[in-house]
Amino acid sequence: MIKLNTILVDDEYSAVEGLRIRLEHFPEINIVGSACSVDDAIELINNKEIDLIFLDIEMPSKSGFELIKHFQPEACPAVIFVTAFHQHAVQAFEVRAIDYLLKPVKLDRLAEAIERVISKVKLFQKSELIALQQEVSSKSEQNKHSVNQSDYNFDSDHLVIRDAKNPIQIISFTDILWIDAAGDYMCVHTATDTHVMRARLKELESNMLPEAFLRIHKSTIVNLAYVRQLEPLRNSEYMATLTTGKTLKVSRTYSKQLKKLI
Structure with a gap:
């Protein structure tokens, strides 16, 4: 418990x-x-x-x-x-x-x-995340001489994650609701699971994510297909509500671009 x-x-x-x-x-x-x-x-x-x-x-x-x-x-x-x-x-x-x-x-x-x-x-939970980070770091060290030293790969339709619980997780980009940062790691959220992988948000944003994904905060990227509504807050910020009911804050820096796209 x-x-x-x-x-x-x-x-x-x-x-x-x-x-x-x-x-x-x-x-x-x-x-x-x-x-x-x-x-x-x-x-x-x-x-x-x-x-x-x-x-x-x-x-x-x-x-x-x-x-x-x-x-x-x-x-x-x-x-x-x-x-x-x-x-x-x-x-x-x-x-x-x-x-x-x-x-x-x-x-x-x-x-x-x-x-x-x-x-x-x-x-x-902090202890679970730390454990995942340690295991992923260990795998990264073991594979440091391989061609691909990252803990993920991708094609045009899928993200492939090697995490601590499963050797390979193949996730369709269309199933990803949002991604947020946890230091050198990313939490990739679907409707049913959260996957942790070693990467930086800027790296994902520039190298691999489809156009449907947009940064809405310095630590958050959202799949626009799941944004149901925007509620205005103060200082030109917004609260984005996803189709699942999850709410994500949209900072002022990124709110203008988001409003253009939805």
Whole structure:
């Protein structure tokens, strides 16, 4: 069973205790601490390995959004906002929050939010990704004298990946929904799987991807065939919703080109 090291951040003691009681229904949640301010939360996070934060927004001195800024995007724990105010919802999803719960939190909505986190962790859990990276690096070292030292190959219709779990994965480009970066590695997402391969986003973009693929963020490329709608955010940014319901942020740098193509 997945265990999520979790902290609760809220300036109201009663809110923290009420949430703590509700979370007792979920064996996946391991509460390792609580904080009543952003500064206290940062100190707590610096001393513990945190997977999930239940985070209030309107707190004295600093808001919950200030805590998000403490992290690099790729290193941020999963965040579920818990607040009495609905007007921050758009901004919450701009920073890629997993969910946005209104106080008082209902148990069924809490269960739904936790299930979303668990699904996310199954794909991106740090220990799994590190293990994959190590195995792929090992294969790369073993094959360093071969003609093709990369962990992937391709033709006009398919991407071929050698990952840690399967010697060869042949993926049709038409099945790929989006690709995002994880350092020197890429996560290639289809409707049913996520494949990890050693490559850089710029390399994929310039060398192999069909025209249907477009960069929408410094760390994300999307297959335009799966973009269902664009929701405008602030500062000329957008939230792209895929046909699967997955949402991806479109940064201002790439939004103009995306709007032209869909």
